[in-house]
Amino acid sequence: MLLKPLTDSFIRSAEFATLRDGLGRRLAVEGIAPSSFPFIAASVFNDDPRQTLVIVKNRQAMLDAVTDLCCWTDHSRVFALPAWETLPYEFVSPPENIERERITSLYRLIGGEPGIFVAPVESLVRLLPSRAFLLQKGISLEAGEDYPFDDIVHTLAAYGFTREYRVETYGQFSVKGGIIDVYLPTADNPVRLDFFGDTLETIREFDPESQISLSKLDGVTVYPRKELILSKREHKAVADELERAHSRKLQVPELAGGEKGDILHHGSIPGIEDLFPLIVDPATLLSLAREDARIIVFDPIDCAAARDAIVKTFSELYRRRHAHAYCLPPEKLIAPEAMEQARDRALDLQVFTTTPGAVQMKLRSIPNYHGKIKMVREELADRLAEDWRVYVCTGFEGQARRLYDLLSELSPSSSFEAIEPGSSLSILISPLKEGFELVEQKALVLTDHEIFGKAYRKKKHFKRKGSRPIESFLDLEIGDRVVHINHGIGFFRGIERMTASGVERDFLIIEYAGGDKLYVSLDQITMVQKFVGMDGREVRIDALGKKSAWNRIKERVQKSVEEIANELMHIYSRRRALKGYQFPPDTVWQEEFESQFEYDETPDQITAIEDIKDDMEKAEPMDRLVCGDVGFGKTEVAIRAAFKAVMAGKQVAVLVPTTVLAMQHYSTFSRRFADYPITIETVSRFRSRGEIAEAKRRLTAGSLDIIIGTHALLAKDVLIKNLGLIVIDEEQRFGVMHKEKLKKLRTQVDVVTLSATPIPRTLHMSLAGIRDLSIISTPPENRQSIETYVIEENPDIVRMAILKEIERGGQVFYVHNRVQTIDAQAAALRELVPEASSVIAHGQMPEHELEDVIIDFLARKYDILISTSIIESGLDMPNVNTIIINRADTFGLSQLYQLKGRVGRSITQAYAYLTYPRHIALSETAQKRLSVIAEYSDLGSGFKIAMKDMEIRGSGNILGREQSGNIMDVGFDLYCQMLEDAVRRLKGERPLRMFRTPVFMKTNFFIPETYIADERQKIEFYKRFESCELIEEVDELEKEMTDRFGHPPGEVRILVELEKIRTIASTLMVGEILEDSRGVRIRISGDSRIDVKRLLALIKKDKRFSLDPVDKEVLHFRPGALTEEKKLDELKKCLQQMI
Template sequence: MMLQGLIDTVCNDPAIADAIEQARAGVPALDIAGPPATRAFITSGLVRRAGRPLLVVTSTFREAESLVDELSSLLGDEEVAYYPAWETLPHERLSPNSDTVGHRLEVLRRIAGKDDLPAPSVVVAPIRSVLQPQVRGLADLPVVKLRTAEDYDPSRLEADLVAAAYSRVDLVERRGEFAVRGGIVDIFAPTYSHPVRVDFFGDTIEDLRFFTVGDQRSTDETVDEFVAAPCRELLITPEVQQRAAALVDAHPELSEMLEKISQGQSVEGMEALIPALADGVELLVDVMAPETLTLVCDPELVRTRAADLVRTSQEFLHASWAAAAAGGKAPIDLAASSYQELADVRQHSLDIGQGWWSLSAFAAAPDSAPQGEDPTGESASAGESVSAADAAFAGGIPEMILDMEPLPGWRGDAEKAIATMTDDLARGWRVVSSVEGKGLANRMAEMLRDHDTPARVLDELPDEPELHVVSIILSGLRHGFRAPDLKLTLVAAGDITNQPNADRSSRKMPTKRRNQVVPLELKPGDPLVHEQHGVGRFVEMTQRTVAGATREYMVIEYAASKRGQPGDRLYVPMDQLDQVTRYVGGEAPALDKMGGAEWKHRKSRARKAVRQVAAGLIKLYAARQASRGHAFSPDTPWQHEMEDAFRYEETPDQLACITDVKHDMEQIVPMDRLICGDVGYGKTEIAVRAAFKAVQDGKQVAVLVPTTLLVQQHYQTFAERYSGFPVTVAQLSRFQTEKEVATTLEEMAQGKVDVVIGTHRLLSSKVHYKDLGLVIIDEEQRFGVEHKEALKKLRVNVDVLSMSATPIPRTLEMAVTGIREMSTITTPPEERHPVLTFAGPYDEGQVVAAIRREMAREGQVFLVHNRVASIDRVAARIREMVPEARVVTAHGQMSEKTLEKVMVDFWERRADVLVCTTIVEAGLDIPTANTLIVDRADHMGLSQMHQLRGRVGRSRERGYAYFLYPGDRTLTTTAHDRLAALAANNELGAGMAIAMKDLEIRGAGNLLGDEQSGHIADVGFDLYLRLVGEAVAEFKGDGPGEEEKPMRIELPVNAHLPEDYVESERLRLEMYKRIAEVTSTDDIEALRGELQDRYGPVPEQAESLLTVAAFRLLCRQAGLTEVMSQGRSIRFAPIAGRRAPDGTELSLPDSRRVRLDRLYPGTLVKNAANLALVPAPRTAKVGGQPIIGDELIAWASGFVRDILLPDAPRRQGTAGNTAGDTVGATAGAAAG
């Protein structure tokens, strides 16, 4: 949005105009004092009128990001750049995130004028970025540039990506990875929000298209050019390799790391060796233009922050590297990459001719700077020599004070804000109101007009704001100010709501991820469940060629049928993989015997239990359908305005959820919907919208949450989202005085409160509503039995919306559709950093370093110590070791009030370290707490440790988890294995999937009743869910009651995924499983498209695999369970007593027998064995060879359609019919 008129108006202030003149004249130092809200304007004025490039320095990255937002609103995105700092410390044995590196390199390339991009006028950087030396010449690092229709040798591309520090994987899931599959290369570059798929034809790039990480499918978005920036700032060049090789002998303690580097391998944390391996270092001020003017915001805060950073960096240098050298000296002088002292950076900047100004929130008193200090935040000890530049400030730095004042902050009281604007307008002032989003702008205009104050919503403001009318603009400005000299008032959204701006990283919500690609990683020995034979162990995948046809099999080992013999082995063809699931459900299970009775017994027991559950669900459903409630009206214009003011982009899942909820509310049958989605996936916004809809119909809303901390979190969200609308939100919790509670209760009964948020207090008999219309329950499973009973009574004729962060398995959600209405939000953020996990002996130095590192990046720490008796002692020791940290303790034996006060303090960042017991594992969301230290981890179970680890790394910050045990004791084997598993599985892969399953089992228990857990352990979780689905379908009359028999198709067809087409075993398994589980020809077509998209043109063997899958559908439609080669015949069984999938009985009447004899002479029907042996087709009647492959499948499909489904062509839309037609067509084409 063009806001030049507003910039010009503010810059007409005499003090700012004078400052701009001084900048033009090259004055090296100046301190400007004024409200923080004026900084974006001062900066914009200097850019526009003084024409100098600016470097703006803030004390924290949050301030830097919010300033970038404000400046982008004023100057436009292309003029402003944010230069992030590493999230790791210079001497940490960890490498910075590839996306941080990518963004840094992109900014440096722009400053250097590379890539035909304009240099930014303003670079905003947190002090961390300014103090940290970086490798010299980063802007010159080579990038990989790809353009469509140009030639680029794929093997050279692979080498170039490796040189740019990309890692080769089989499935691209995060930034800095690439995968090669035939003529397709997938690359996830650090500066893009999606990975790109490069499609080659020979050496020519045919297509560059984006794809989503979740389902690995291409989107419609293509690009003509793609630039892959390097993923590290220290790249392994021949020079770096030589230097590393030269250091190997001199430093045996680092030999392993140096050897790998000398061989060309990137090593985690090798950036710590930059001083020894790179061609020198430089500072950010060195790469900025010589005429750059540096503006330091809040110099006092910057100075404190800089001192903390320098100290922490020194401690890490000692903690990480002292151990690596005998005698405790750093083995190589690595100090060159430590954070530099602020005074040195400033002096260096002045020495190279740049300016160094400061922007303070208040003016310093004339005598306030202690000896040797000046207001820019630098210090020189007494007697130290003072440079010429400093001498110029000997009389103190020239200071300018703006005649501007911050606004009072109306804390959600829009009436007062409007009164101020109306009064100022009447006094002849110019009044501007800035909001985010068109909906809020229209709402603000409407409210002002209701107070007879003229207002106009403007798309841009190229000239001075008008008099006598409030100008409403759309911008990211967060706070306003009043300027009496200019007679100008600027009111921004943050002044009214008092809420901080949205975090930039979360503003772009992630893309839809529906069918998640979950590679099936099986290690030899992993327990599996086969539906017919029970629990076995995975051995391997193997290929076998029988009768000229090659197929792939999974080998599963079972308990030996005879004592002392090796285990029995089962070879499962890949088209029967739908019979096999991974076993999840408890400790390592005992192996079953193949075809043993014990498995059948356990399975029937589970099936019986499941039928009871299904019957209960159906009963509930019927009762609800019979009751009557309030049908809410369609959305009002206010509803649209409130929704438009949402500052994030909704995810497709969220939109679908909101539509479901509104549809339910508009029905006369009371809503009872459950919404599942992890913390931070946007469930609260759905509640906000549903509640607002209810209030629009004059109904009251009760929001029930399990803890007081959540009352606070939700109250803030609701109050902020409803600011500007006549909706009253109140809270009921322990943090209120008796008087406040009494007032709220009275206002609820009178109908003055529209939305009340509280804990289980809302269920007490003292609470009366005037007209309750909607109850929203957060984390229902955390309420006790008596509260659940009270909720049941409420449910009869009031709409209920429940929310849960415990994931519900997708299969279960499908099974209970239409009984318990559910919506799932499964869209996680596109980029999730794995939590870096360390397991090792307890070491105080490491603990101190970890706490200080987290504090250095403005974060918080959880320290879990699971013994209440000694928890205070541990907290006291932490206070001793890290005196600057604010330490609090929390455990379950505290009174609830004390505990909740501690938790709220921690949430509101009034404490840095929370020493607590495992109470933090339950759904706590504190995005700024990203380091977890667990003491005595040897006493914990694996899933509990996974749960704890899930508390950190929830925002885009990288999470650290330390699992520590006493160094002086030996670990038990189990504890050792658990810790090893945890450290190995910090990726979101198999180990995480098990923890995820553990949670899903809880989710299923919450939904179906906890007594089901024994049955889950009996048959394994996945099979259990399938049984639930079958039972529910049977009760609803959608399918047969008995168990579906497995299908065996064993014909000589070359049907498999060639290894050179899908190289990775885990991805082959995933694809086989999905092909085995298809239920319609649409599924098959979708998979064919996916194979082509992900792996290139589909080879013949894979086409045959899809043809067999379509044939299986046709056989299922005809009620067959076996089609096999038997000598010179093909065996089809059963013939009599077949059932179609919908339960219809199929037989073979005489008319069909006649047709069978006519069309397939020589067929033998064995009634006793219930099968037909049909002579196998041959290439010629006499002396012909047997037909194999797709032609054979086409012939078998013809037999099924002619004899077993004779009326198929006349029946429209059955899966079997369409499947058969597809098979015939595909096979015919292949045969032809």
């Protein structure tokens, strides 16, 4: 909306008046730049804010149009209406995010809401449920009104919402007493419906991560989770028809591992989008819009071609499938004539002049300056001299500030971040894709695309939620492994309520070897951690009692941890004593060089860059490790360090483990340094002997600034005259001898090591002060999420997925993880898609041959790389945005996550197809694994487990392989705790241990199932209460509990009071609080922080308190005949008086 003032001035022009007069009938506007299409559409809407339907050729065009329209008008009035993005007749339903976008927009459209609805041609021509069908569903709820509570619960289930104990993502709901939590597909945050009986007292929005309420709402409308939610009658009608088709030996939808009869018992049918006309009247998108809705078509020639391609796809797939699968004919599913019906009353926006009577406008494209800032400045100076208004747009704040510094001097009335009245030059943070000029208005809109030759933009997306830490126990399932600090690794078997010493409380059950069980009171839950190890590794289960080897294992790991900590501390201390080269502070050239970076740096990148510069400017040699996934910006960090070194007259060596990586780095470095007199060369087998010899000569002479190569750079005949910085990429992949040589170099020059394997922040904290680490864990903001499909093996889907990627200029990974059959699979794939060129890669190929294949693929000589799971993790292949994983059911979760992450490395929409064999019943584990990888892109337990697996592998890379085994022996969390303790002892500090006063009161305290039914959330609250250090934290936790689950019952109120007593007593370092038949005994230890004067004053004032005549460290409290809650309240007040 930042640019809306420009549409306001355009609306007042004579050009627009001509256009306005022709709206409502078929009208063409021609001779205009494609980048101006959204501007014209937004101007039409801003002039008369009524329902407006914008038709574009495909999904990418829709995403681009939505982003641009939001720059020109109120973003809350712009809606995407994507197609289902599924192939017909394959019985696959759309991904959750597509369903969510569609349901959000469709109900606004049929409700007559004014707004701009952007739809690809496929959404226009593909039939969808009628207005009447959609309007049957949807209930409006208002605070203060009465609604039958049970009816609301039943409605949510009928609308396709899944009932969970905790609501975290779209389409879930939970019931907790009189509270219903639900995450509506149309909302950014879930809502909490708080009932008293059947009265809806309050509606509160809440944070899905913390679960805490945010704000009150007056009302909310509940729509179905997806548009094709069927009633029982409709569901049965479809199921009956499919049963009849199945009896005729036709293929019909089936659930993974299920029988045909399962259809009757599930709330949704896979691929119902291709079957709904059996029971629902179909309609077109046009019929759902208001009769007076405006229609605007972006490039009708491209849209018509897209329509024809859709018709061809439906016809071809129907011809190939209908003989052996249940298929409705294309005319039942698509309405190609909708395109012409739309154009009969549409405003056509097109580049070329082909239509008689078309309106001509002077909105022209701008030439590309390809980063030549001087030319940009000259052009803008000329325009400003001729009284033009100039608007420079970039999607990133850092870039906007750099451009303001470069351009603001051209105009004394320049403005930043806003269009100011009277300002002739405005630098704006706006993700507009491309600019254009309005000749009649003398206005120039310029973007990154024209200035730098590339478009960098932040994508518009639904609000993402951060993921919870796995340590929270919320991901704990019965049967999972847990670690008790004193007893070792066992299986979690649930929670049981038991009476011990006359007191009823909750116990966590851990089963050890031989079936022995340990019962841990949940007020001692901090002794238990969830075991986190590596995917696919066998884990030992410990024994209890005399047979236990746990203490011996723990001692062995402790000794090993102390040795590694000692070694790291020794290396760190020795390096601190060495004298290295002290680089000078940044120069003006450094600032200019960094200003040319096209993206906004992520916070982690900025921190890493600052850490490295600080290290370089110190007297001792730098040795810093930078960890982060591929594409997160590690190379840019290294490039800036290299530039700083070269500016100080030093030479730089970049060491990589493979020739392929050397080529990639050479290309990246050369592009970044193109505008500076910095010489770069690479040494690899793709260079001739003469070229390598010349490079070595120049290194020795000091005339070559940066050399990039493999371990060949470590050879004795490579002499670098003035080496100042070494950048090592993926050091763990070098051999032992090379690592030893690198160890020596670390004591002589500054070293930056890059690793694509992430490490956890817990390990980062444990190593603080003995290993210089920088972690880049935040991805660039313009990343697209990966649309993931879990499907039965189907040649038609594979063929269409490959062709779809090739047609948009991309490449494909096809993963087949058996070397023995990969040639046969490749032959079948070539026969299936003869139009595509392909090449095979696997780990048993000779190294040089494998490198050649990868390099040819990177050079785009092939469309498809048919590979085992060795697809190189360190490589950045932004042009590969479709991955097909054959037999995905045979991969581990972290393997699947890593493979899926090989695509989606750029701003292009990426797709992952995970296939499993037809007619093979998947194991429950495989089903769960596939559903996790399909549902979550960056949240949910599956993601965190996969990340933990990779992080532990990354920890092994840093600490050594032996430590990976130690981590598996005691669990990751306990290992990190031991390492941190060892480091603190070496630094002369006390290990961090939170003192907790044991409290034994003769009163029942537990959380009943009627209050919190989910064991995982129950454990979470016990653990969080145990972690409280201040009474205010206990109060906040009590408020949160009340907010989420309603007013607590008596047993929970007693638990809360006990935790307040324990927290105060722990602050005072009270040794123990014990209730017996004579009263309450408070043991005051020698380390106690009790104020003695206040204690004596309390004893003197209140006769219920007295010191033990024999044991002077014991204070007696005899409360008399008080209720449990009153007794605890008096004890709490007494302790508070001693602070």
